[in-house]
Amino acid sequence: TQLLEQSPQFLSIQEGENLTVYCNSSSVFSSLQWYRQEPGEGPVLLVTVVTGGEVKKLKRLTFQFGDARKDSSLHITAAQPGDTGLYLCAGELNDYKLSFGAGTTVTVRA
Amino acid sequence: DAGVIQSPRHEVTEMGQEVTLRCKPISGHNSLFWYRQTMMRGLELLIYFNNNVPIDDSGMPEDRFSAKMPNASFSTLKIQPSEPRDSAVYFCASSFHGPQHFGDGTRLSIL
Numbered sequence: 001t002q003l004l005e006q007s008p009q010f011l012s013i014q015e016g017e018n019l020t021v022y023c024n025s026s027s028v029f030s031s032l033q034w035y036r037q038e039p040g041e042g043p044v045l046l047v048t049v050v051t052g053g054e055v056k057k058l059k060r061l062t063f064q065f066g067d068a069r070k071d072s073s074l075h076i077t078a079a080q081p082g083d084t085g086l087y088l089c090a091g092e093l094n095d096y097k098l099s100f101g102a103g104t105t106v107t108v109r110a
Numbered sequence: 111d112a113g114v115i116q117s118p119r120h121e122v123t124e125m126g127q128e129v130t131l132r133c134k135p136i137s138g139h140n141s142l143f144w145y146r147q148t149m150m151r152g153l154e155l156l157i158y159f160n161n162n163v164p165i166d167d168s169g170m171p172e173d174r175f176s177a178k179m180p181n182a183s184f185s186t187l188k189i190q191p192s193e194p195r196d197s198a199v200y201f202c203a204s205s206f207h208g209p210q211h212f213g214d215g216t217r218l219s220i221l
Contacts, residue, residue: 096143
């Protein structure tokens with residue numbers, strides 16, 4: 001059983017559209033990380049959110065940590081084909097252990 | 111700078127054979143992690159080393175799995191004997207008081 005539930009599991013959109021990926025849990029995390037993984041490669045860290053209610057922006061990507069530090073969202077504005085990949089959220093359980101969600105596969109069609 | 115290096119990138123072998131996966135962490139990193147990724151279970155931590163010492167092996171599936179870190183620049187994950195249900199992508203990651211950096215994984219297929 002995974003602590004973090006990601007939705008949707010799959011997302012296919014046209015270039016230029018917006019998308020949101022959700023990461024939910026009943027557990028409280030000290031921090032939450034978002035990764036992107038491309039085929040044949042390992043996950044690459046995009047951002048870490050630490051404070052409840054925190055919003056971080058990375059170009060066209062906006063990450064939000066819920067007030068209660070149980071959930072998070074990733075919003076991509078004007079998606080591009082280069083945004084295609086598997087997006088994973090991971091909650092920090094202690095100073096070394098992460099609990100990963102199952103991931104959302106995003107496909108952006110040109 | 112070189113990232114985490116894993117070898118081999120792909121391994122196909124018959125069940126019952128011994129499999130050894132290798133990892134070279136980023137120089138200077140003192141924490142090393144082995145993960146397994148499958149469609150069914152996602153990304154799971156198998157074992158965590160700190161300063162070459164195994165700290166948490168609670169994710170190791172069973173006695174067929176073993177991991178070693180003889181020095182700061184090398185680690186192995188061994189499966190003996192291998193079974194078809196061990197088929198997965200195995201990742202190694204390293205860190206130094208910060209985010210984990212992942213290698214590109216070993217795709218293991220047990221026939």
